[in-house]
Amino acid sequence: MDRERDRDTEGRARSARPRDGLGRPLPYGSAGVERQPEGVVRSPDATVREAQRLLDAGMPFHAHEVFEDAWKSGPEEEAALWRAMAQLAVGLTHAARGNATGGARLLLRGAAGLAAYGSAERGPAHGLDLDGLVRWARELAERVPGAGAVDAVGEAPALAGRR
Known part of the structure; x- marks a missing residue:
């Protein structure tokens, strides 16, 4: 069955397919x-908690996706922090999906971004x-x-840090 691509109000592609806990698309009609x-x-605190x-x-x-929202909606001086956090989360996603190469690459990219952010003291780290x-x-x-x-x-x- 050929389906039209799901689009948002501005015409950008948005998949309405259900997804599993690692963000992988499931067949239409599946419980996701x-x-x-x-x-x-x-707020930054709410971002970290969520x-x-x-x-x-x-x-x-x-x-x-939560970190991506903070990256795109927060102050410009904190964008590097939230982008690096999003890279760590997506690196873990790839690693959990079994994509070792992509997972390791994104984890290292996120780590480098956090290290640079911390050493440059660009802005608050929000705990x-x-x-x-x-x-x-x-x-x-x-x-x-x-x-x-x-x-x-x-x-x-x-x-x-420690819980």
């Missing part, structure tokens, strides 16, 4: 995980444990190539 609404403006909730639930793809997240991402990136698909819940980072 509720998607994160796009374009939500949250992303941590999603990471703890094994939904790093959805956490990446994020930047050093701990950089360490976590680099260590996971080293383990991913031989691990197969990783457990998204078991590998979820503590964004603000």
